[in-house]
Amino acid sequence: MGDDSEWMKLPIDQKCEHKLWKARLNGYEEALKLFQKIDDEKSPEWSKYLGLIKKFVTDSNAVAQLKGLEAALAYVENAHVAGKTTGEVASGVVNKVFNQPKARAKELGLDICLMYIEIEKGEAVQEELLKGLDNKNPKIIVACTETLRKALSEFGSKIISLKPIIKVLPKLFESREKAVRDEAKLLAVEIYRWIRDALRPPLQNINSVQLKELEEEWVKVSSTAPKQTRFLRSQQELKAKFEQQQAVGGDADGGDDEEEAVPQVDAYELLEAVEILSKLPKDFYEKIEAKKWQERKEALEAVELLVKNPKLESGDYADLVKVLKKVVGKDTNVMLVALAAKCLAGLAAGLRKKFGQYAGHVVPTILEKFKEKKPQVVQALQEAIDAIFLTTTLQNISEDVLAVMDNKNPTIKQQTSLFIARSFRHCTPSTLPKSLLKPFCAALLKHINDSAPEVRDAGFEALGTALKVAGEKAVNPFLADVDKLKLDRIKECAEKVELVYGKKTGGGAEKKEGKAVTGKTPALSGTGGDKETKDAATKPGPLKKAPAVKTGGPPKKGKPAAAAGMGGAGAKGKKGPETKEVFESELSIEVCEEEAAAVLPASCIQQLDSSNCKERLASMEEFKKAVELMERSEMPCQALVRILAKKPGWKETNFQVMQMKLHIVALIAQKGNFSKTSAQVVLNGLVDKVGDVKCGSNAKEAMTAIAEACQLPWTAEQVVAMAFSQKNPKNQSETLNWLSNAIKEFGFSGLNVKAFIRNVKTALAATNPAVRTSAITLLGVMYLYVGPPLRMFFEDEKPALLSQIDAEIEKMQGQTAPAPTRGISRHSGAGGDDGEEEEQEDVGNDVVDLLPRTDIGDKITAELVSKIGDKNWKIRKEGLDEVTSIINDAKFIQPNIGELPAALKSRLNDSNKILVQQTLSILQQLATAMGPSIKQHVKNLVLFLLQNNVRAAALATVNAWAEQTGMKEWLEGEDLSEELKKENPFLRQELLGWLAEKLPTLRSVPSDLLLCVPHLYSCLEDRNGDVRKKAQDALPFFMMHLGFEKMAKATGKLKPTSKDQVLAMLEKAKANMPAKPAPPAKGSSGVVGGAAPAKFQPASALAEDSGSNTMESKPDPKKAKAGGASSKAKGVQGKKVLSKPNLKEDDDKSGPIFIIVPNGKEQRMKDEKGLKVLKWNFTTPRDEYIEQLKTQMSSCVAKWLQDEMFHADFQHHNKALAVMIEHLESEKDGVISCLDLILKWLTLRFFDTNTSVLMKALEYLKLLFNLLSQEEYHLTENEASSFIPYLILKVGEPKDVIRKDVRAILNRMCLIYPASKMFTFIMEGTKSKNSKQRAECLEELGCLVESYGMNVCQPTPGKALKEMATHIGDRDNTVRNAALNTIVTVYNVHGDQVFKLIGNLSEKDMSMLEERIKWSAKRPSAAPVRQAEEKPQRTQNISTNASMLRKGPAEDMSSKLNQNRNMGSHSETAHTVPREFQLDLDEIENDNGTVRCEMPALVQHKLDDIFEPVLIPEPKMRAASPHFDDMHSNTASIINFVVSQVASGDINTSIQALTQIDGVLRQEDKAEAMSGHIDQFLIATFMQLRLIYNTHMADEKLDKDEIVKLYSCIIGSMISLFQIESLAREASTGVLKDLIHGLITLMLDPRVEDLEDGEQVIRSVNILILKVLEKSDQTNILSALLVSLQDSLLATTNSLKFSELVMKCLWRMMRLLPETINSINLDRLLLDIHIFMKVFPKEKLKQCESEFPIKTLKTLLHTLCKLKGPKILDHLTMIENKNESELEAYLCRVMKHSMDQTGSKADKDTEKGASCIEEKASKAKVNDILADIFKKIGSKEKTKEGLAELYEYKKKYSDADIEPFLKNSSQLFQSYVARGLRLIETEREGKGRIATSTGISPQMEGTCVSAPTHTVSSSIGNTDEEEVEPSVYLERLKILRQRCGLDKAKKEDRPPLTSLLSKPTVPTVASSTDMLHSKLSQLRESREQYQHLDLDSNQTHSSGIGTTLASPSSAAANIDDLKKRLERIKSSRK
DSSP: OHHHHHHHTSOHHHHTTOSSHHHHHHHHHHHHHHHHHOOOTTOHHHHHTTTTHHHHHTOSSHHHHHHHHHHHHHHHHHOGGGGGGHHHHHHHIIIIITTOSOHHHHHHHHHHHHHHIIIIIHHHHHHHHHHHTTOSOHHHHHHHHHHHHHHHHHHOTTTSOHHHHHHHHHHHHTOSOHHHHHHHHHHHHHHHHHHGGGGTGGGTTSOHHHHHHHHHHHHHSOSSOOOOOSOOGGGHHHHHHHHHHHHHSSOTTTHHHHHHHSOOOOHHHHSOOBOOGGGSOTTHHHHHTOSSHHHHHHHHHHHHHHHTSSSBOOOOOHHHHHHHHHHHHHOSOHHHHHHHHHHHHHHHHHHGGGGHHHHHHHHHHHHHHTTOOOHHHHHHHHHHHHHHHTTSOHHHHHHHHHHHTTOSOHHHHHHHHHHHHHHHHTOOTTTSOHHHHHHHHHHHHHHHTOSSHHHHHHHHHHHHHHHHHHOHHHHGGGGTTOOHHHHHHHHHHHHHOOOTTHHHHHOGGGOSSOOOOTTSOGGGGGGSOHHHHHHHHHOHHHHHHGGGGGTTHHHHHHHHHHHHHHTGGGGGTTHHHHHHHTTOOOOOHHHHHHHHHHHSOHHHHHHTTOSSHHHHHHHHHHHHHHHHHOOTTTOOHHHHHHHHHSTTGGGOOOHHHHHHHHHHHHHHHHHSOOOHHHHHHHHHHHHHHTTOTTTHHHHHHHHHHHHHHHOHHHHHHHHHHHHHHSOOHHHHHHHHHHHHHHHHHHOSTTOOHHHHHHHHHHHHTOSSHHHHHHHHHHHHHHHHHHOTHHHHTTTTSOHHHHHHHHHHHHHHTTOOOOOOOSSSSSSOOTTTTHHHHHHHHHHHHHHHHHSOOBOOGGGSOHHHHHHHTOSSHHHHHHHHHHHHHHHHHHSSBOSOOTTHHHHHHHHTTOSOHHHHHHHHHHHHHHHHHHGGGGGGGHHHHGGGGGGSSOHHHHHHHHHHHHHHHOSHHHHSSSHHHHHHHSOOHHHHHHHHHHHHHHGGGOSOOOGGGGGGHHHHHHHHTOSSHHHHHHHHHHHHHHHHHHOHHHHHHGGGGSOHHHHHHHHHHHHHHHHHOOOOOOOOSOOTTOOOSSOOOGGGSOHHHHHHHHHHHHHOSTTHHHHHHOOHHHHHHHHHHHHHHHHHHHHHHHHHTTSOSBOOOTTHHHHHHHHHHTTSSOOSOOSSOOHHHHHHHHHHHHTTBOHHHHHHHTOSSHHHHHHHHHHHHHHHTTTHHHHHHTHHHHHHHHHHHHTOOOHHHHHHHHHHHHHHHHHHHHTTOOOOHHHHHTTHHHHHHGGGOSSHHHHHHHHHHHHHHTTTSOHHHHHHHHHHHTTOSOHHHHHHHHHHHHHHHHHHOGGGSSSOHHHHHHHHHGGGGOSSHHHHHHHHHHHHHHHHHHTTHHHHHHOOOOHHHHHHHHHHHHHHHTOTTHHHHHHHHHTHHHHHTTOSOHHHHTOSOHHHHHHHHHHHHHHHGGGTTOOOSOGGGOOOHHHHHHHTHHHHHHGGGGGGOOGGGGOTTTOOOOOOOOOOOTTHHHHHOOHHHHHHHHHHHHTOSSHHHHHHHHHHHHHHHHSHHHHGGGTTOHHHHHHHHHHHHHHIIIIITTOTTSOHHHHHHHHHHHHHHHHHHHHSHHHHTTOOHHHHHHHHHHHHHHHTOHHHHHSTTHHHHHHHHHHHHHHHHHHSOHHHHHHHHHHHHHHHHHOSSSOHHHHHHHHHHHHHHHHHHHHHGGGSOHHHHHHHHHHHHHHSOHHHHHTSSSSHHHHHHHHHHHHHHHHHGGGGGGGOTTOSOGGGSSHHHHHHHHHHHHHHOSTHHHHHHGGGGOOHHHHHHHHSOHHHHHHHHHHHHHSTTTHHHHHHHHHHHHHHOTTOOOHHHHHTSOHHHHHHHHHHHHHHHHHHHHHHHHHHHTTOOGGGTOOGGGOOOSOSSOOSSOTTOOOOOHHHHHHHHHHHHHHTTOOOOOOOOOOOHHHHHHSTTSOOOSOHHHHHHHHHHHHHHOGGGOOHHHHHHHHHHHHHGGGGOSSHHHHHHHHHHHHHHHHHHHHHHO
């Protein structure tokens, strides 16, 4: 007991495995209880027992085993996962349970097997049971047989596959054990219940006694069809139906279900195929050629014996067929002919469809052989040809049969007609289209008029059969000219005909066993039930007698049929009246007069031939009135027209009378029953008048009316023939013109193309150009209907004419034939012009049939064939060349090409590639030359092509053939599947690729396509990747035709692992399954409403129709069998129903596409929260999600749009997206109300594989998010969480375009959803397996941090950074790089603190990171530029007024800022990043606490209000977003954001950004916030300058005022910046260099001069450059200038002026050197000079055009030496190799020289204003200097320059003696010099006064840049060197007047600066300070007259005045004054 208690404690599953049987027994009992208790079939509990169930059933203890079996049964019944155990458990049951003695055990085993079948595992169970039948233990065999019988009895033959069971039955009957034999007998009886006689052939060979017993049992079997009584889990609906019927009491109405439930079994399918080729006697081929007939007979008998096998293995029977054919055709012994025919019949019956490829060769021979009279031969031939017919289609052999029908031998004609009659019986309306009926009826009509009665009878029988099969409507048009007697005879025959399919389709109720063959496609009649096939093949007798059975039929049917033939034959438009009146006899003129007199007034008839034209006219008017009032039935048309034609008839001379007459003819034709006889009377007259100028249009009207009454084909033929029998060219051309129009109005159906073409050719040859033109126009119209084949008829025309025809055809290219508007309305009953449609489609083919074809059969000689097969490749090539030339010569050929196909086939495998290529091109030629008749060679030749190694050429050939034959021939039979079976990867991928291309275009396919499916599945798992891909591509198209159910069923035979994979692929393909192509608007039964041709059929209707067929699983079993009849009916119904609603739907499309449902979105969110609906969260979308979304959308999305959105075909998704894009703007509110649904639908599109849909979806998203941001919408959490994760998946797309779009969308999303929350989603995306996705997400995170600062990192920056840092060690290089770049970005924002946040990194990762940070620091200017260039996308869209967006409550903001500050406080000292790289957040946060808090108020300073004309549109104030404080609490990120907008391509955006920055810079307390952003700002600025220079200035559309505004904003904000020294010093060398370059380029831009305010702009730039030079870091600016000079001297493009201006800046800097020398980093400066001198050694400098550069350099070095003395030589530390330049040597030289100088005192005195003159003084004698100056004064050009220098000299050296130089000169010269010096003095003093009084130091006044003159030694105190012109005085006067308030400022025209530039001698205009002050006073006086630019420069100066102040008090007053004014302006604006 101790043991017991131990195992009692164990859990159930362990008990079940215990070694004690008691424990196991207990375990099984508890397991049974547990299994019955668990309700959820998917409970995890089940999985625990997966591995144990086999042990349950195979337990070694019998007692325990019984309990185990019960538990196992409960498990299988209830567990979802039970299917996985099928194989092992079923095997256990078979081997360990069925051999048990206990009946209960066997019973449970059997129940378990049946339960597995119920849970859809029938195949696996059946496999195990069949294995059990091979067991040696008879008990097991009996139990297995019984289980199979039980399963079949309960589940039916649909679920239990009979073929394998029938295969083993004979073996069971041979068993020694009686029990086994008895059980086998019971099983055979059960099988017989289901498949009836199909079971007989397989059991023919069992013991005769057993067979007899079986026969007795079979007789007892009830004749009612068996029913399935137990159902699979998937068949629960059927089960419910069945139970309901049982309850009602039996199968009262179950008839229909049986048809569906009992599959038709074809005995052929159950048979094993026998291989006979190898069993042929070895000497067969010799014997068959033997001369003795006995030997030949032996050979044939051997074959006959072999072909008696009912099913033959497929193989290459070509040789065998060839010899049998030879015997039939040529053997003289008729007995052998009969024998060979029997062999052929046997082959055809045994091979079925596989024999189809040989049919074309044999049929002509057999038909020809019908000349034999002997009945046994004839019968054998009949059997043979009937059997052969069943292996192919009528279409394929029609050419051969029609060819034989013209044979002279009456017996051949008779037998052919009889064969046709028998063949027709196997057809249905769909397999006997009009295109086939037409030629056959034409040939048979000849037969019924034949002299031999037996031929006539056969003809009648054939036509009668055709009438019965295709229906009168289809056949009557071809019997139009048959007289009544014959017509009645045909109908009589039709009544007697019994159709093979007829009784089945017609009277399903009569069938005893419900053995419906509706499901078999008639074309495949071979599979249509073996019995029929055999009957048809072997017993022609009974078939012929069959009609006698229904003798009672005709009397009942005759009348209605005849009636239909008359009135109702109508369906084809005009046939109704025509059939009645075709026979209208000609009336004599007397009779006509009598009839006319009865209906017309007497006066009318009398005056008809009056000589007075007025009377004739009056008579006509009466005539017309009478006709108008007549009823149709009483109008004697012929009489009336004959009266009209009576003298003068058509020779009427008065045109009014004639017009009236023609009009009356038209009226009669329209209103009466107008016959062809009547038409004949008038047509000639009409054609005669058609060319008449006055009457032509009336004649055409009459002709059209007649065409409507008598049909266009007949009328046209008559009219054209009459026109061309005349000589009048006008009539001919007008007739052709009328015909062109008529064809467009009536359509092309029924026209005799051949006759037309003959007449058109005549017309083309006419001498009159009008006739030729009309003919060419007519050809163009015909081309619309006939297509390219039309041109073939005119190949031999002259080139000139041909080119005209081609031009006309070219015009028609791409147009579609218009829908017929006439000839369809009057008589069309329900059918409309169905027939017409059908013909329309066939016109092209008809035309091809009309082509004159040459028979080249006689040229394909045996000799040629042997050449092609020769061993020597050259001879083979000769043979192929011959074939090519034969085909080329013949152009169009008949299908008879003898042995050529076989010969060519062997060449396709030629070892010589060139010959293979040639063969392929011959085959291509053949296809075009032979046209559609090439069909019969398809099986033989072309499928062989694709395995060829010259694949491209082979594919082209295949396509050429497919074009001619259509695809049906290719897909029929097993050939295609045989090809796919071959494991040749190249063949497979080509074949699948080809099918994927062709299948989508087909409307229907033969069911043989199903045979390819198993091979398609094996291709899905092929080793070769390409094959797999092609197979996957082809999958949806197979499914499109076969349906999901069939495809899924076909996976049953796969291994379990493969099956799961393939099913998953099928599911995927199901979602992508395209719709079937639209069928033309004609159901083959003709019940179509309306006459729209195919192209007008609404595609959606058809798509829905086919979609429902393929997508729904319920009707599928029926669909699987749906053949011609059922599918046709379905199509027709579908279209009937759908055509109307569709019209309505089209109208409905006008409404809104999104319907606003109040609170709809909120309700959906509640539902999702409350788990009432599925949460939108999946890895791949399952059906239930899609259905849920569909349901939710149904209430708020237009029905038609929803249909497009959820269509199976991607093209409809594209349409839906296009519509949504179109309605986006117009339906904003609707879009927002359905936004959650739209986004969810778009996530589904992300799972589509189609790129075009994805691209379209992304395009829509971009527009959508733009709209939402404009509407200030914020995404809800629900919308975000159900969309963003799926969008992020797409970041990892392999295609760049898509990734780019997704990134753009993510950027835009930050505007409508907080960046911090986006961060979380993107962070989630970095965990993806897709490396591209990880990399892109990391980059995106970097961008977010860069744009929005560290606060964006969630949940905390530390955690986020740690997460990012893990990716540094990723195995993918791009991910590593992305991670590093992201962290570097954070580092740039946040500094060294990053390392603390990241925490511990592995050494390797840390070293990579440090390396990357160093590397990024080395590229100072690169980083900001990159940022500026890459960012615009993100920033531009964000809204220009960034700071306004953050209009959240200030308190929130400030608290956030404080929080930031505390967080950042410990990193104060941590900054080691180079200044120029860094955005100094922490400094701002720590140092400017108060400032930061006020930052949000920034927006209030809308300084742009002051600009007058600019009037930047007020940005729309946005409602405060709850999220913006998260996003933008950080000042630095705001500044980053605004700065990035400065470089915007949009002028307004840029102006607004500049204005905001200017606003910040002007407020001293806030300006510091810009610290750290200076380089960034300057880069953005000069990028904008570059943009203006390159783009805006060149854009003529842009208003130039805009550009001036932008310039002034840029210059203004930069002047503001360079007023603040601390900020100005942050600018780095590289940035300054670019800035100077940009500004000088601007100054020299001639286009700026042409602007209205260009001169102002240039002056302001002048001032700005001065500020830049003074306020920047002196080392940086000097370096920048040196580099600029070096670049400009190196560059070939820069003008000399550019270099000069750079040098002037350098001079200016040198002047400042004495004050700034101590702040300069001399080491760096000397390094730059060293580099300059290295690039430009002294010699090279001397070669420059100008001497400036060398002088500038020398002066700079001299000045440095003078200021630093010998110490200068200590500053060469940074130069590695001093010998590379002359710098050191030169400095030493200068030092030495200056030591010798005595004038060092003077140097010291003048240290304040060092200039070139001083330097000269230090170097040369005083006399030399003065001599130089006087020389200048004396020269005409430089006199003013000399005076200025003299003034300077005197001022500096007041004791200098100039007397000696003056005394030698004339008095005039002396007084000139004195006056000049005086003038300069007064002017300078005046300026100085002004400057000091307004508080600007004189230093600010010099502007060397403004006057680029050619003086190097320009004076120092005043670099303006101006001529004192009146303008100067005027300017000064104006300033004084304004000071005194005497004058309002008027805008004066000042001389443009650039004009001064171009004239070297003209000095500059009034100094820029004067200008500044004049502007200031303007500002005070009149804000109305501001210029934008003036304001800018004023303001910037006035706000910066404090820095250069001389008298602080006045400046302060100035600023206060300005502030007050600004406030006033603002308030007035508001």
